[in-house]
Amino acid sequence: MMELVATSIGDPGDCLMMPMPCYGGVFWDVGGRAEIEVVPVHLTSKMEEGDTRPFQLTAKKIEDTYNKARAEGKKIVGILLINPHNPLGDIYSAELIMDILNFCHKHSLHVIMDEIYMMSIFDTEAKYTSVLSLPNIPDPQRVHMVWGFAKDFCMSGMRCGVLYSVNEAVNKAVDALVYFNMIPGPIQHILTEIVLDKEWLDKVFIPTKYSRMREARSYMCDKLSALGIPVRKSPSGLYIWADFRKYIQPLTPENELVLFEKFMDAGVYLTPGIEAFNCGEPGYFRMVFTVYRDHLEVGMERIAAVLKDCAENGLTKPQGANAEASANVKEESLEDLLGLLQGRISSSGWLEETRTQNWATQNPVALEQFKQAMKSQEGSGDK
Known part of the structure:
Protein backbone atom coordinates (compact mmCIF):
# COMPACT_ATOMS: atom_id res chain seq x y z
CA MET A 1 0.00 0.00 0.00
CA LEU A 196 -17.41 -9.01 11.79
CA ASP A 197 -16.97 -11.03 14.98
CA LYS A 198 -16.61 -7.92 17.10
CA GLU A 199 -17.53 -9.63 20.37
CA TRP A 200 -14.75 -12.20 19.97
CA LEU A 201 -12.26 -9.49 19.00
CA ASP A 202 -13.11 -7.24 21.95
CA LYS A 203 -13.53 -9.89 24.63
CA VAL A 204 -11.14 -12.66 23.58
CA PHE A 205 -8.57 -11.91 20.90
CA ILE A 206 -7.38 -8.42 21.81
CA PRO A 207 -7.23 -8.91 25.63
CA THR A 208 -5.46 -12.27 25.20
CA LYS A 209 -3.02 -10.80 22.72
CA TYR A 210 -2.12 -7.88 24.98
CA SER A 211 -1.74 -10.13 28.02
CA ARG A 212 0.61 -12.48 26.19
CA MET A 213 2.60 -9.55 24.79
CA ARG A 214 3.11 -8.05 28.24
CA GLU A 215 4.15 -11.40 29.70
CA ALA A 216 6.61 -12.19 26.90
CA ARG A 217 8.12 -8.71 26.88
CA SER A 218 8.56 -8.75 30.65
CA TYR A 219 10.33 -12.11 30.44
CA MET A 220 12.70 -10.92 27.72
CA CYS A 221 13.44 -7.63 29.50
CA ASP A 222 14.25 -9.46 32.75
CA LYS A 223 16.64 -11.81 30.95
CA LEU A 224 18.33 -8.94 29.12
CA SER A 225 18.65 -6.95 32.33
CA ALA A 226 20.46 -9.88 33.94
CA LEU A 227 22.88 -9.80 31.00
CA GLY A 228 23.46 -6.06 31.39
CA ILE A 229 21.66 -5.19 28.14
CA PRO A 230 19.67 -1.91 28.31
CA VAL A 231 16.36 -1.89 26.43
CA ARG A 232 14.21 0.96 25.23
CA LYS A 233 11.12 1.45 27.35
CA SER A 234 8.25 1.55 24.89
CA PRO A 235 4.51 0.86 25.06
CA SER A 236 3.97 -0.90 21.76
CA GLY A 237 5.27 -3.23 19.09
CA LEU A 238 6.13 -6.89 18.79
CA TYR A 239 9.80 -6.28 19.53
CA ILE A 240 12.41 -4.67 21.78
CA TRP A 241 15.14 -2.20 20.79
CA ALA A 242 18.17 -3.47 22.71
CA ASP A 243 21.60 -1.95 23.27
CA PHE A 244 24.45 -4.48 22.84
CA ARG A 245 27.24 -1.90 22.60
CA LYS A 246 29.08 -3.17 25.69
CA TYR A 247 29.71 -6.47 23.89
CA ILE A 248 30.93 -4.89 20.64
CA GLN A 249 34.50 -3.69 21.07
CA PRO A 250 35.76 -1.89 19.16
CA LEU A 251 32.34 -0.44 18.40
CA THR A 252 32.15 -0.49 14.58
CA PRO A 253 29.54 -1.40 11.95
CA GLU A 254 31.74 -4.32 10.95
CA ASN A 255 31.74 -5.70 14.48
CA GLU A 256 27.98 -5.33 14.73
CA LEU A 257 27.80 -7.84 11.89
CA VAL A 258 30.32 -10.08 13.65
CA LEU A 259 28.01 -10.26 16.66
CA PHE A 260 25.07 -10.85 14.32
CA GLU A 261 26.95 -13.79 12.79
CA LYS A 262 27.71 -15.21 16.21
CA PHE A 263 24.02 -15.11 17.08
CA MET A 264 23.19 -16.78 13.77
CA ASP A 265 25.74 -19.53 14.34
CA ALA A 266 24.16 -20.11 17.76
CA GLY A 267 20.76 -20.54 16.12
CA VAL A 268 19.08 -17.29 17.10
CA TYR A 269 18.14 -14.37 14.85
CA LEU A 270 18.48 -10.79 16.10
CA THR A 271 18.02 -8.02 13.54
CA PRO A 272 21.05 -5.66 13.39
CA GLY A 273 20.29 -1.96 13.57
CA ILE A 274 22.56 -0.60 10.85
CA GLU A 275 21.96 -3.29 8.25
CA ALA A 276 18.20 -3.69 8.64
CA PHE A 277 17.00 -0.33 9.97
CA ASN A 278 19.57 2.16 8.68
CA CYS A 279 20.49 3.11 12.24
CA GLY A 280 23.18 5.78 12.27
CA GLU A 281 25.32 4.04 14.89
CA PRO A 282 26.34 0.45 15.64
CA GLY A 283 25.41 -1.73 18.57
CA TYR A 284 21.61 -1.88 18.51
CA PHE A 285 19.47 -4.89 17.65
CA ARG A 286 15.74 -5.45 17.33
CA MET A 287 14.50 -8.51 19.21
CA VAL A 288 11.05 -9.96 18.53
CA PHE A 289 9.42 -11.37 21.67
CA THR A 290 6.05 -12.42 20.23
CA VAL A 291 6.89 -16.11 19.84
CA TYR A 292 6.02 -19.28 21.74
CA ARG A 293 7.34 -19.21 25.30
CA ASP A 294 9.55 -22.28 24.89
CA HIS A 295 11.09 -20.72 21.77
CA LEU A 296 11.71 -17.52 23.70
CA GLU A 297 13.41 -19.39 26.53
CA VAL A 298 15.70 -21.30 24.18
CA GLY A 299 16.51 -18.11 22.28
CA MET A 300 17.47 -16.24 25.43
CA GLU A 301 19.67 -19.15 26.54
CA ARG A 302 21.51 -19.02 23.22
CA ILE A 303 21.91 -15.25 23.44
CA ALA A 304 23.33 -15.59 26.96
CA ALA A 305 25.81 -18.22 25.75
CA VAL A 306 27.01 -15.98 22.90
CA LEU A 307 27.48 -13.00 25.20
CA LYS A 308 29.30 -15.13 27.77
CA ASP A 309 31.71 -16.22 25.05
CA CYS A 310 32.19 -12.59 23.97
CA ALA A 311 32.91 -11.54 27.55
CA GLU A 312 35.46 -14.32 28.05
CA ASN A 313 37.11 -14.47 24.63
CA GLY A 314 36.35 -11.14 23.02
CA LEU A 315 34.38 -10.47 19.86
CA THR A 316 35.96 -12.89 17.42
CA LYS A 317 34.45 -13.96 14.13
CA PRO A 318 32.68 -17.32 14.34
CA GLN A 319 34.30 -20.21 12.51
CA GLY A 320 33.19 -20.37 8.91
CA ALA A 321 31.96 -16.78 8.80
CA ASN A 322 32.27 -14.95 5.51
CA ALA A 323 34.79 -12.29 6.48
CA GLU A 324 34.58 -10.44 3.20
CA ALA A 325 30.80 -10.10 3.37
CA SER A 326 30.76 -9.10 7.03
CA ALA A 327 33.38 -6.41 6.53
CA ASN A 328 31.67 -4.85 3.53
CA VAL A 329 29.02 -2.50 4.93
CA LYS A 330 27.01 -0.56 2.35
CA GLU A 331 24.01 1.71 2.39
CA GLU A 332 21.52 -0.76 0.89
CA SER A 333 20.89 -2.46 4.21
CA LEU A 334 18.38 -5.20 3.41
CA GLU A 335 20.10 -6.13 0.16
CA ASP A 336 23.44 -6.43 1.94
CA LEU A 337 21.94 -8.48 4.75
CA LEU A 338 20.44 -10.96 2.29
CA GLY A 339 23.74 -11.09 0.44
CA LEU A 340 25.56 -11.82 3.67
CA LEU A 341 23.20 -14.68 4.51
CA GLN A 342 23.55 -16.09 1.00
CA GLY A 343 27.31 -15.84 1.28
CA ARG A 344 27.35 -17.70 4.57
CA ILE A 345 25.32 -20.53 3.09
CA SER A 346 27.33 -20.85 -0.13
CA SER A 347 30.84 -20.33 1.26
CA SER A 348 30.70 -22.35 4.47
CA GLY A 349 29.67 -25.74 5.71
CA TRP A 350 26.53 -24.31 7.27
CA LEU A 351 24.12 -25.96 4.82
CA GLU A 352 25.77 -29.36 5.10
CA GLU A 353 25.99 -29.10 8.89
CA THR A 354 22.29 -28.35 9.22
CA ARG A 355 20.96 -31.16 7.03
CA THR A 356 18.05 -33.04 8.54
CA GLN A 357 20.08 -36.18 9.21
CA ASN A 358 22.80 -34.28 11.06
CA TRP A 359 20.29 -32.27 13.05
CA ALA A 360 18.44 -35.42 14.14
CA THR A 361 21.68 -37.03 15.30
CA GLN A 362 22.76 -33.97 17.25
CA ASN A 363 19.34 -33.23 18.77
CA PRO A 364 17.72 -36.55 19.76
CA VAL A 365 15.58 -35.05 22.54
CA ALA A 366 14.19 -32.32 20.28
CA LEU A 367 13.56 -34.92 17.56
CA GLU A 368 11.53 -37.07 19.92
CA GLN A 369 9.52 -34.05 21.05
CA PHE A 370 8.86 -33.17 17.42
CA LYS A 371 7.63 -36.70 16.67
CA GLN A 372 5.31 -36.63 19.67
CA ALA A 373 3.94 -33.26 18.60
CA MET A 374 3.28 -34.56 15.09
CA LYS A 375 1.44 -37.59 16.49
CA SER A 376 -0.65 -35.28 18.63
CA GLN A 377 -1.52 -33.17 15.58
CA GLU A 378 -2.49 -36.27 13.60
CA GLY A 379 -4.75 -37.38 16.44
CA SER A 380 -6.44 -33.99 16.52
CA GLY A 381 -7.04 -34.11 12.79
CA ASP A 382 -8.87 -37.45 13.03
CA LYS A 383 -11.42 -36.12 15.49
Missing part, protein backbone atom coordinates in the same frame (compact mmCIF):
# COMPACT_ATOMS: atom_id res chain seq x y z
CA MET A 2 2.87 2.40 0.76
CA GLU A 3 4.21 1.77 -2.73
CA LEU A 4 0.87 2.66 -4.31
CA VAL A 5 0.55 5.89 -2.35
CA ALA A 6 4.17 6.85 -3.01
CA THR A 7 3.69 6.25 -6.73
CA SER A 8 0.59 8.44 -6.63
CA ILE A 9 2.15 11.47 -4.93
CA GLY A 10 5.63 11.52 -6.46
CA ASP A 11 7.65 10.98 -9.62
CA PRO A 12 10.90 9.03 -10.11
CA GLY A 13 13.71 11.01 -8.49
CA ASP A 14 11.48 12.73 -5.94
CA CYS A 15 12.19 12.22 -2.24
CA LEU A 16 10.31 11.19 0.89
CA MET A 17 11.71 11.92 4.34
CA MET A 18 11.57 9.19 6.97
CA PRO A 19 12.89 8.97 10.55
CA MET A 20 15.70 6.44 10.98
CA PRO A 21 16.25 3.88 12.42
CA CYS A 22 13.12 2.50 10.86
CA TYR A 23 11.62 -0.42 8.97
CA GLY A 24 14.12 -1.06 6.19
CA GLY A 25 11.59 -2.43 3.71
CA VAL A 26 10.50 1.12 2.97
CA PHE A 27 13.51 1.49 0.65
CA TRP A 28 11.91 -1.17 -1.55
CA ASP A 29 8.35 -0.01 -0.94
CA VAL A 30 8.94 3.47 -2.31
CA GLY A 31 12.23 3.05 -4.13
CA GLY A 32 11.49 -0.01 -6.25
CA ARG A 33 8.99 0.61 -9.01
CA ALA A 34 8.16 4.12 -7.80
CA GLU A 35 11.87 5.08 -7.86
CA ILE A 36 11.42 7.55 -5.02
CA GLU A 37 14.44 8.26 -2.82
CA VAL A 38 14.26 8.01 0.96
CA VAL A 39 15.90 10.90 2.83
CA PRO A 40 16.63 9.76 6.41
CA VAL A 41 15.80 11.94 9.38
CA HIS A 42 18.57 10.52 11.54
CA LEU A 43 17.77 9.87 15.20
CA THR A 44 20.64 8.95 17.52
CA SER A 45 21.35 7.84 21.07
CA LYS A 46 22.89 11.25 21.74
CA MET A 47 20.23 13.55 23.15
CA GLU A 48 19.96 17.03 21.65
CA GLU A 49 18.56 20.19 23.18
CA GLY A 50 14.88 19.69 23.93
CA ASP A 51 15.03 15.89 23.82
CA THR A 52 13.73 13.86 26.74
CA ARG A 53 15.06 10.49 25.53
CA PRO A 54 17.46 9.02 22.97
CA PHE A 55 16.28 8.44 19.38
CA GLN A 56 13.56 11.04 19.83
CA LEU A 57 11.77 12.48 16.81
CA THR A 58 11.03 16.21 16.82
CA ALA A 59 9.61 18.61 14.27
CA LYS A 60 12.93 20.50 14.37
CA LYS A 61 14.87 17.44 13.22
CA ILE A 62 12.45 17.06 10.33
CA GLU A 63 12.83 20.74 9.43
CA ASP A 64 16.64 20.54 9.58
CA THR A 65 16.62 17.48 7.31
CA TYR A 66 14.24 19.19 4.89
CA ASN A 67 16.38 22.33 4.67
CA LYS A 68 19.56 20.31 4.12
CA ALA A 69 17.95 18.21 1.39
CA ARG A 70 16.60 21.28 -0.39
CA ALA A 71 20.03 22.90 -0.23
CA GLU A 72 21.38 19.79 -1.97
CA GLY A 73 18.86 20.24 -4.76
CA LYS A 74 16.53 17.42 -3.77
CA LYS A 75 12.79 17.64 -4.33
CA ILE A 76 10.96 16.59 -1.16
CA VAL A 77 7.32 15.61 -1.76
CA GLY A 78 6.46 14.37 1.72
CA ILE A 79 7.29 12.40 4.84
CA LEU A 80 6.50 8.81 5.77
CA LEU A 81 5.88 8.06 9.46
CA ILE A 82 5.24 4.72 11.18
CA ASN A 83 3.15 5.16 14.33
CA PRO A 84 3.57 3.13 16.51
CA HIS A 85 7.18 2.96 15.44
CA ASN A 86 9.17 0.03 14.12
CA PRO A 87 11.73 -0.80 15.57
CA LEU A 88 11.68 1.68 18.49
CA GLY A 89 8.13 0.94 19.66
CA ASP A 90 7.46 4.65 20.29
CA ILE A 91 4.04 6.28 20.05
CA TYR A 92 3.89 9.80 18.65
CA SER A 93 1.96 12.28 20.77
CA ALA A 94 -0.91 14.30 19.35
CA GLU A 95 1.19 17.44 19.84
CA LEU A 96 4.11 16.05 17.82
CA ILE A 97 1.83 14.85 15.03
CA MET A 98 0.20 18.29 14.80
CA ASP A 99 3.62 19.98 14.74
CA ILE A 100 4.62 17.75 11.83
CA LEU A 101 1.32 18.31 10.01
CA ASN A 102 1.70 22.08 10.36
CA PHE A 103 5.27 21.96 9.06
CA CYS A 104 4.23 19.84 6.09
CA HIS A 105 1.30 22.15 5.35
CA LYS A 106 3.67 25.11 5.35
CA HIS A 107 5.81 23.43 2.67
CA SER A 108 2.98 21.66 0.78
CA LEU A 109 4.27 18.20 1.71
CA HIS A 110 2.30 14.97 1.82
CA VAL A 111 2.17 12.92 5.03
CA ILE A 112 1.89 9.13 4.75
CA MET A 113 1.01 7.82 8.20
CA ASP A 114 1.53 4.06 8.49
CA GLU A 115 -0.47 2.87 11.51
CA ILE A 116 0.04 -0.86 10.97
CA TYR A 117 0.82 -1.41 14.69
CA MET A 118 -2.10 0.66 16.01
CA MET A 119 -3.63 -2.38 17.75
CA SER A 120 -0.31 -3.65 19.12
CA ILE A 121 -0.09 -1.28 22.10
CA PHE A 122 0.18 -3.47 25.18
CA ASP A 123 0.73 -0.70 27.75
CA THR A 124 -2.70 0.04 29.23
CA GLU A 125 -1.60 3.53 30.30
CA ALA A 126 -0.30 4.57 26.88
CA LYS A 127 -2.33 7.13 24.96
CA TYR A 128 -2.41 6.54 21.23
CA THR A 129 -3.58 9.13 18.72
CA SER A 130 -4.48 8.11 15.20
CA VAL A 131 -4.02 10.85 12.65
CA LEU A 132 -7.66 10.28 11.67
CA SER A 133 -8.82 11.28 15.15
CA LEU A 134 -7.20 14.71 15.09
CA PRO A 135 -9.51 17.72 14.71
CA ASN A 136 -8.66 20.56 12.36
CA ILE A 137 -5.98 18.84 10.29
CA PRO A 138 -4.30 21.75 8.48
CA ASP A 139 -4.08 20.08 5.06
CA PRO A 140 -6.32 16.98 4.91
CA GLN A 141 -5.79 16.65 1.15
CA ARG A 142 -2.16 15.71 1.77
CA VAL A 143 -2.65 13.34 4.72
CA HIS A 144 -2.93 9.63 3.89
CA MET A 145 -3.32 6.87 6.49
CA VAL A 146 -2.39 3.27 5.68
CA TRP A 147 -2.95 0.15 7.73
CA GLY A 148 -2.86 -3.63 7.28
CA PHE A 149 -3.97 -6.83 8.98
CA ALA A 150 -0.55 -8.50 9.12
CA LYS A 151 0.81 -7.21 12.44
CA ASP A 152 -2.22 -6.37 14.57
CA PHE A 153 -3.92 -9.67 13.75
CA CYS A 154 -0.76 -11.82 13.99
CA MET A 155 -1.07 -12.71 10.30
CA SER A 156 2.29 -11.79 8.78
CA GLY A 157 2.20 -12.81 5.14
CA MET A 158 -1.58 -12.39 4.88
CA ARG A 159 -1.32 -9.34 2.64
CA CYS A 160 -4.24 -6.95 2.88
CA GLY A 161 -3.69 -3.20 3.11
CA VAL A 162 -6.03 -0.30 3.77
CA LEU A 163 -5.78 3.32 2.62
CA TYR A 164 -7.80 6.23 4.01
CA SER A 165 -7.40 9.49 2.10
CA VAL A 166 -9.77 12.29 1.16
CA ASN A 167 -7.61 13.21 -1.83
CA GLU A 168 -9.67 12.24 -4.87
CA ALA A 169 -6.69 12.27 -7.24
CA VAL A 170 -4.66 9.96 -4.97
CA ASN A 171 -7.61 7.62 -4.51
CA LYS A 172 -8.18 7.40 -8.26
CA ALA A 173 -4.50 6.72 -8.90
CA VAL A 174 -4.36 4.01 -6.23
CA ASP A 175 -7.61 2.53 -7.52
CA ALA A 176 -6.04 2.16 -10.96
CA LEU A 177 -2.79 0.68 -9.64
CA VAL A 178 -4.42 -1.69 -7.15
CA TYR A 179 -5.75 -3.77 -10.05
CA PHE A 180 -2.32 -5.39 -10.08
CA ASN A 181 -2.32 -5.89 -6.28
CA MET A 182 -5.79 -7.28 -5.65
CA ILE A 183 -6.52 -9.35 -2.54
CA PRO A 184 -7.55 -12.95 -3.37
CA GLY A 185 -11.21 -13.69 -2.70
CA PRO A 186 -10.58 -16.41 -0.05
CA ILE A 187 -8.40 -14.03 1.96
CA GLN A 188 -11.04 -11.31 1.73
CA HIS A 189 -13.63 -13.77 3.03
CA ILE A 190 -11.45 -14.88 5.97
CA LEU A 191 -10.65 -11.32 7.02
CA THR A 192 -14.27 -10.22 6.67
CA GLU A 193 -15.41 -13.01 8.98
CA ILE A 194 -12.80 -11.95 11.54
CA VAL A 195 -13.68 -8.27 11.67
